[in-house]
Amino acid sequence: MSSAIFSRWMASQKPRAHTIRRAPAFYRNLEEALDVRRKDHGLYTLIKNTWAEGATLDFCSNDSLSFGASGRLRQAFEEELARNPGAQLGAGGSRLMDGNYDYIEAVEQEIAEYHGVEAALIVGSGCDGNYAIFEGIPRPGDAIVFDDLVHASIMDGISRSLASTKVSFAHNDVDAFREALISVWDSQPLIRQAKKCVLIVVESFYSMEGDMSPLKELVQTAKEIFPGGNAQFIIDEAHSMGVVGDRGLGFVHALGLDSEIAIKTHTFSKAFGSIGGVILGSHTVKNALVNFSRSTVFTAAPAFHQVAAIRAGYALMPQTQTTVGRDNIQHLVKRLFTKITAHPIWEEATARNIISIPVSEDWEERDFQTQLVPLWTRERWGHWLTFHLDARKYSAFPVTFPVVPKGNARLRIVIHADHSEEEVDGLVAAICEWAEEMVAIEMGAAGRKVPWAARQVYALAEES
Template sequence: MEGTSHSDSLLSHNGTIITRIQGNRVRPNSTNTLPTFYQNLEDALDIRRASHSFYSVVQNNWQNSDAVDFCSGDILSLGKSPDRRAEFLKEFDRHPDFSIGSSGVRLMDGNHTYLEQTEQEIADFHGAQTGLIVGSAYEANIAVWTSIPRPGDVILYDSLVHASTHEGIKQSLAMSHVEFPHSDIESFRSTLLEILDSQSLVRQGKRSVIVAVESIYSMDGDVCPLEELLEVAREVLPDGNIQFIVDEAHSVGVIGPMGSGLVCKLGLQKDIAVVVHSFGKALGATGAIILGNQTVKSTIINFSRSVMYTTSPSFPFVAAIKSGYTLLKSGCMSEAQDHIQRLCVLFFETLENHPLWPLARERELLSVPLARGWEDRPFQTHIITVSTHQNYTYWLFFHLLSQSLCVFPVEHPVVPRTSNFWYMRFSCG
């Protein structure tokens, strides 16, 4: 595809625009000859098509054309970095007798020294006692929430936590699950007081409240007011039977000392019970790690079915992760991290200085929530959401694609109806 123009790529038979338009066409009577099993599946898909919320796997236009990438998760460009590739291959040279596979689950033959050493190195980097590497951040959140909450505990979660957290909470043993409005400190306080009033075991200090938040929220790109939430938690439950689980999928590699994340940036390592870091974004690898103390790790190993019955990470899998951390710890990614900050500032300055921005904002033709008060933030996040009138979300999306700007539309069922938007992720590549 080298040399392919962006417009040709978009309008080809398998290009983004054609694929999305054709994918959302309902095909009445086209499944009548299919067996019942497939008819029922197509009926369910037709409901998606009728609501224009049918997803298709499309070409990554930024990879095979001259388009500008605003949707890749490779924030630091580590996934395609020659230095990263060289460091990755060095791991094979250092361990020439490595096994390609892992040969079993973690509790049996799947455990190996290289895996344990890497887990401890990552835990040390983030100021945690120990860690457990798993196959993905989704798997990590399922493992955490299906094993950590005990019967009688209460889970208190931010309304915008990730789908994997919601799924894990549904499967948990907690007595109840309570949502509080996104990053609303006073609502968090009032909800905690209601829990304290209604749950005698929590009030007596025999059961815990477990709080689920994200450091940088994947849908809105805003930062969790973690210090303020901790302050309220200590005030309402001074006996310590409230603990936080922080999903740092979008902050690792980007913020904090050497990219260690929000918890480390705020110096809260000793105040957070569990931290989940994803490797599929800024680290340019795959997988995730669950950080905590030995009690947390033992609990997950003993009670998380997704860990107990899953093949453990192989040497190549772990080597990709370790090589990314080697570069982070060396400090050589600081320029890339600073560049992301400069790009975000440039975006906000350009937006505010555009002559049509005041009119577009006044008429609600365009909304960029993070543009409000961006100058007052100590740092910017690389995720920025943009919305327009709901009926025009796809029109604007296609227009941006035609201008060689690759963004991604987010719509129902990922977000509530009437809340469609598209979001951009800035990267240094």
């Protein structure tokens, strides 16, 4: 029973530093730092997920096209291996030295053609891709203007970059974006003269918010303020790649904005169900990355089996079954929004700030939805909702500090291509059952303060 897993997790939140007072400072100091997390029940432990072996239904992982769960990717991968008998597993070195090989070049060429760009560079992961871009692309004197909720790997990449000016703007706020660009225009004469560049950095789908970039408006605004063409976009399509757009080409393609974007990054750890990343752009961009990015220079080239899994994923992308799955995601997200907001408890629960789904509010105005549905709740309640859903055999992940700022706890639901209407309806019923319980607790009608599933977990943690 998975509450045993949660109770192990609860038990791991007990402070430890005081139990090892005689240990060397090296260990004590680390345990003290970990205790800071434990105090807020914020220590991450490597617990085994409950869906992988079928104990729960996966509304949690990024396997949004169900390539992993359905076994389709594995089969395509095994076929790819069979076509390439005797391939070396390791690349044997950095791409710059002797780690380059025909197979990776051929797959990069195929990927570039699939996306209609000049060049593609496969990297070890999406994180590596973001580090590489910001290590390699911004030149001294350039400015980077970025959405303040971009992924940690983009933030880290930006902090390593040579750009002289780094300005963030409030998430998805086109007016704030305009102000950020104007501040760069006003303060940077070389950029004003179009001798240096502004690199604008956004994501397509923001996984913790479940929303998408107002990219058309951003592109338009950038053109107005920098008509000289020296404002260029870099977009991370980690969560939209495969899920939207013709043949899964992603968000930029779905908006018809391909020609406006200088660099796109995709990760294969999400909808592609494997691991790795690719940076798409021009030959110039690829050359700059290969030469200037420490993350590509000082690491071995992606290995054959990783590239083979990527190629297998691309083989699945245009298949009818995948298209049907993409459509099903759209259908089910809308169904979830419709069903949950129509539930009798929903209005009361949202009015009491017990639970809400901000992305459900204006879904009818959007051409398409993201597969990412964060349920906002109060700090720590995300864990309670997780326990409740797990007890009803639905797996979803609580997102708390430090992944999101304190006070912004949420539970992230990810809709998958192979989910059914019944499964989504069951999930909605389980969420609303929890909301009903929390409303009753708030109203003092439940005779207790902690919900049923959480009490189960706490009791087991006490025993352990």
